[in-house]
Amino acid sequence: MTTHTLDICGVHVSPHHYIGGQRSTSPESFELHSPIDQRLLGHVSEGGAEHVDAAIQAAQQAFPAWAALGAEKRKGFLDRFAEEIGKRADAFCVLESNDAGVLLSRMRHGVVPRAMLNISWFAEHALRLQERQIETDQALHRIRHDPAGVVAIITPWNSPLMLATWKLGPALAAGNTVIIKPPEWAPLSSSLLADAANAAGLPPGVVNIVQGRGATTGARLVSDPRLARISFTGSVPTAKWIAQTAGANLVPCSLELGGKSPFIVLEDADLDNAAATGALMYRNAGQVCLAGTRFLVHKRVAGAFIERMRGYVERLNIGDPRDEHTEVGPIIHPRQVERVKGFVDRAVSAGAKVLWGGALHPYGAQYFQPTMLTDVAQDSEIVQNEVFGPVLTLQTFESDAEAVRLANDVDYGLGGVCYGETARATAVAEQVHTGFIWVNSFGIRDLAAPFGGCKRSGIGREGGDWSFEFFCDIKDVIVPNKPFRASFSQR
CATH class of the missing domain: 3.40.309.10 (Aldehyde Dehydrogenase; Chain A, domain 2)
Structure with a gap:
């Protein structure tokens, strides 16, 4: 496990992947520059096919035990995860201001508190989705939200930490394991997010980070048939390509796209x-x-x-x-x-x-x-x-x-x-x-409310129950109210 880190204005962060609870290097890398003054921040590992495969394998191996924990025990891990994000608040502010150009004031007063809430709120909300019941004259329908499996999360560069946790919170709370492909123009807050997950004690393989360009690393990730879900925020052209690629494997996609x-x-x-x-x-x-x-x-x-x-x-x-x-x-x-x-x-x-x-x-x-x-x-x-x-x-x-x-x-x-x-x-x-x-307002949001667009602005909704409906397999367990006898009707 490498100890090499980048020094970004006094904050040390790994430029490497996080796979199966360990840092992983690549022979290939790409340069990262600050939008503030174009200075070189460092070289970041470029994920190849072997890194994508290793991350998927790690997520697959971690999935059964994480899913079996149940929402209440997962909440304990996720509450600690939110706390560890809070402990690194100043570091997140420094990193995202330097590599994404996000306002320090916005990071401190808006983004970091929201990132913590994205994790803890969905962990709490998952407790309400343990099982719902529909009772009819014939049977009791026990509606379950079962975790889907390995989830790919692909985030944009305009607000990397907030948007990563916005997807990560419900995905993990539902019992899935996750692979994040951060934006190549602003990957550092996702790397620090891995440190927070590790410090919170999340089991190896539950959260994985594979860095790289969309056309290479991202393409390898979304084309893998082992994925259960793909959640993407970004441009319309990229979304079209992801949808076509995922469609070949019948992998459901949530696409939050642009606006006008x-x-x-x-x-x-x-x-x-x-x-x-x-x-x-x-x-x-x-x-x-x-x-x-x-x-x-x-x-x-x-x-x-x-x-x-x-x-x-x-x-x-x-x-x-x-x-x-x-x-x-x-x-x-x-x-x-x-x-x-x-x-x-x-x-x-x-x-x-x-x-x-x-x-x-x-x-x-x-x-x-x-x-x-x-x-x-x-x-x-x-x-x-x-x-x-x-x-x-x-x-x-x-x-x-x-x-x-x-x-x-x-x-x-x-x-x-x-x-x-x-x-x-x-x-x-x-x-x-x-x-x-x-x-007569702007920016009022609540995590319980749906978020998403119509037409070319996307497919699906995020937030509240809508996030869990995407990240879960909805199952109806049907128990009859009286003894059932099979019979064939005759004409």
Whole structure:
């Protein structure tokens, strides 16, 4: 077992895989750079076919005993797991700020507490799913949630710790064993998560981490027929490939994908509150799938709304995410910077007007100005496709029906926001084809509630019972109320 670690601003973390309770090295590796200043953070092990196979074997070997423990005993392990995450709170903050560019303040006050809750809440919730009963005149139906087996979890780079634990919590609480393939642009928090699992005493093979690129390591993982489930959060093109590959083996997939969510402002909205919320769409440099990125504002109040929001945007602190006062940090990778810039340049060339921003930010090479574009056509690329950067569009409407039509006229359906008089805004929100939508608010979440999207925004729901329905095999044990005698009916 290697002791080599990377030193990330005083935090030591392994750059290697975690398989069967042990660190495992690779002859191949890839470079990891910080989005803050492009400095080299180190070299990370690249998983090959042998590492994927070893992780699956370790998970298979650990599964029978972990599944047999039952929800109550698993809860003891998982509660300790959550505690060990908490003990490493400062380290998680440092790692994810440095390799993913996530705001330190967001990590400390939002992500780490949520990561702990993702583990402990689902461990508690699993106790309620031990067995449900349906009694009829003929029989007693005992409905069981049995663990499915070995689960692959593939996470994106925009919030690695939160999204890994969001899937890991219910998967483990249900009795499955897990292989995590972290994002190659931001793998370090997953590596530290393995240390927390080990310190909590989770049996070897229950949690495994195999690092690598999606096109190589990820492809080998999702194509393996020994998997019982695949849970993926990421892009639509990758999801299509995963679904096709998993389909060949009839492995069920949960796919949480991108968004192009509407932010609707009716003419009777509290414009100042709506504008302040609108500025939040630039958090994490706009790399948030559930953000409202298409502003649909009633024509009568568009001018006033724009000026209010401009005031909030001009006050945003842009800079080093490790500074507690920073509100907008860097874009994750040079390739993503070019993608964002390309969207804006093409939109402007097609006639879009820049209300603010529109270019790289002078703070650093991977920083982009918070941007708002208007005079955009409904069928344009910038309106129809996910940018995943600090770029928003603004269109106007003259009736609630038109607002709903524009909101629904994209291929995505993840989230949404609607500001206006509560009853009216609720009526509009109910007509938007999306997985969830906030009325006069943003970001309110509960682990018991469903999360997921419609159309190209994904398949399935996560949260509460919905997570367990995916990570479990639902079984009906049927016990008759009176002696049963087999007979054949005759015609």
